[in-house]
Amino acid sequence: MSKKSIVIGSGIAGLAAAIRLQTKGFRVQVFESNSFAGGKLSEFHLGEYRFDFGPSLFTLPEEVDELFKITGRDPKDYFEYVRLPVNCHYFWEDGQKLHAYANTDKFAEEVETKLGEPAKKVKSNLQHSAYLYERLAPLFMHRSLHKVNTWTNGDALKSYFQLNKLGLFDTMNGANAKQFDNQKLVQLFNRYATYNGSDPYQTPATLNIIPHLEFNKGAYFPKKGMHDITASLYKLAVDIGVNFQFDSPVEKVLVEKGIANGVVVAGKEHKADLVVNNMDMVNAYKTILKDQKQPKKLLEQPKSSSAMIFYWGIKQHFPELDLHNILFSQNYKEEFDHIFKKKSIYEDPTVYINITSIYKADDAPKGCMNWFTMINVPNNQGQDWDELISEARKNVIQKINRTLKTDIEALIEVEEIVDPRIIESKTSSAQGALYGNSSNNKYAAFLRHANYSSEIKNLYFCGGSVHPGGGIPLCLLSAKIMSEMIA
Structure with a gap:
């Protein structure tokens, strides 16, 4: 048996x-x-609007496909997805906008045109991200760090001779600030620290591996959400x-x-x-x-950051928005100091808006949008979350209004709010931290x-x-x- x-x-x-x-x-x-x-990767409905509860970015789809293949199934019989032509739309309050095209040449050209940063620097940065992936993924993503053979195989031996290039001795922000002159571009690449709930001003530059997954390997959207x-x-x-x-x-x-x-x-x-x-x-x-x-x-x-999410049914279509959108804080360092040092929420938070109805029209009524509106917040350490929610909601709405030149609250048809307490209770995540230890x-x-x-x-x-x-x-x-x- x-x-x-x-x-x-x-x-x-x-x-x-x-x-x-x-x-x-x-x-x-x-x-x-x-x-x-x-768990976190679930869904729910508010009236005629459908929302994904948690993770909103899909990379490395081959890791999903492999699960079907090892059982002898064709992944397409179960699951289909499309590669995004644009990874994200970025907005700053001074009116600057940037489209992070999936095509790296087009993205580099966009950066040079909009921000004045030479395209060759952008390409060089993404090439370095690919180099980090080539050297670090075999060690840190595909093997156990707790087995001796991980550190004695050929992949490991190659890396030992390149330690100075792997970002172990610098922070993500430190590396990005050396690479780029334009602070908006530094901020854009610093954002990747949030992909595992970290602080770009503290986390090692090895995490600059992450842009490779999004740009060089691609970001995707499952056709059914x-x-x-x-x-x-x-x-x-x-x-x-x-x-x-x-x-x-x-x-x-x-x-x-x-x-x-x-x-x-x-x-x-x-x-x-x-x-x-x-x-x-x-x-x-x-x-x-x-x-x-x-x-x-x-x-x-110490645990990673958590999230506060406002699920909003918006009774208007915003053509300037895409599947993934970022409205940046004007003081990124202060925002992360609030999250990790003050255990609070900065008055001008970076706002992420995910809108699946862009690619899956039946997620919202015609002419409307389903907004997954999220800010990064500290994990739950007994803060007065009801007060923080009230203040954060006001600040998020004001941020959106200033950036998109709108009155968003008048357009909110349905609403659900999730904070670290709810994340903790629904998913058994310690302190509501999204990624375990920081x-x-x-x-x-x-x-x-x-x-x-x-x-x-x-x-x-x-x-x-x-x-x-x-x-x-x-x-x-x-x-x-x-x-x-x-x-």
């Missing part, structure tokens, strides 16, 4: 883990505390025999003589040959692993939990709170790294 594995949680990494283990011959059972799969990533992988998992139990929070991981051999759900024991935890690592140790040895150093690491120091990559337990045999980990990090691609890779450890 085949061996049984239990996966705790059906976030994107939990789904990927379940598919990979089932393909390896395990009988997989997934226990999910919610009534639906996907971001939630279709979840829906298609859930359907695949069911089709290959994975068993899902919803509304079934795990109460405890069973450990006997240092070996994980099951879980407790609703007071009942469910035995298994191995257990995979997709729950936030910090909350897992505080709850379902509270009787086990605690990795105190990891648990005490990456605000050069050792951050080494301060993430491994994809396995060094103390408990047959207990594995995947998801955004463990190696290699948060975001859809890294979550999928965490499941891949984990599954490759299992014979």
Whole structure:
């Protein structure tokens, strides 16, 4: 009889883990505390408007496609997506606008025309981002940092001779400020720190790897919305025999003589040959692993930023807006100081507006738009969130009005607000942090939990709170790294 594995949680990494283990011959059972799969990657409706709850950017689609291919399926039978011609529209309050075209030559020309920064500098920067990816991805994205062979293979040896070029000894802002003279362009490239909830003025310049994913490899949009990533992988998992139990929070991981051999759900024991935890690592140790040895150093690491999201049904079409839009703060340094040092929200926040109805018209009524309006905020440390929401909502609306020359509040037809408390309660993310531990120091990559337990045999980990990090691609890779450890 085949061996049984239990996966705790059906976030994107939990789904990927379940598919990979089932393909390896395990009988997989997934226990999910919610009534639906996907975790942050879910959807909801407000009247005639549809919204994706969480992640809004889709890169490295091949990591999704691979899950279908390893089961012998054609990805197109389940899931389709398109590459974006424009990655983002950028706006500054002085009236400056910039289109981040997916074509790097066109983007570089746009930058030179609009900002006066030589196109060759932009191309050089993106070439360096590709170089970082070539050197660092094999180490930090596709392997466990906690296994000796990661540091003794050929990829690692090549990197040892190039340490001065990998950005380990500079900050993201420091590197970008050396590369560009125009402060708006520095700000644009500093924004990529937010892709894993970090501060560009603290996080190492190695994170300048991120623009490569968006520009050189491409940003995409699932034809049925971001939630279709979840829906298609859930359907695949069911089709290959994975068993899902919803509304079934795990109460405890069973450990006997240092070996994980099951879980407790609703007071009942469910035995298994191995257990995979997709729950936030910090909350897992505080709850379902509270009787086990605690990795105190990891648990005490500072957490990433969180988000405040205003889901708005807007009864007007704005032709100047695209799928992804950024309205920049006039003082980026002060904004990040508020988030990470003052644990508060700056009065002039950078506003991100995601509008899926641009590509999926039925997400909003005709002539209307569904705005996923987000600002970066500190994680939950007991702030007065009701007061912060009230103030932030006013500042966000004023920011939009100044930048787009409109009166947006009069156009809001429906509204839902999500803050770090809600993110924490709905997704079990410690302190509502979106990406687990922060990456605000050069050792951050080494301060993430491994994809396995060094103390408990047959207990594995995947998801955004463990190696290699948060975001859809890294979550999928965490499941891949984990599954490759299992014979």
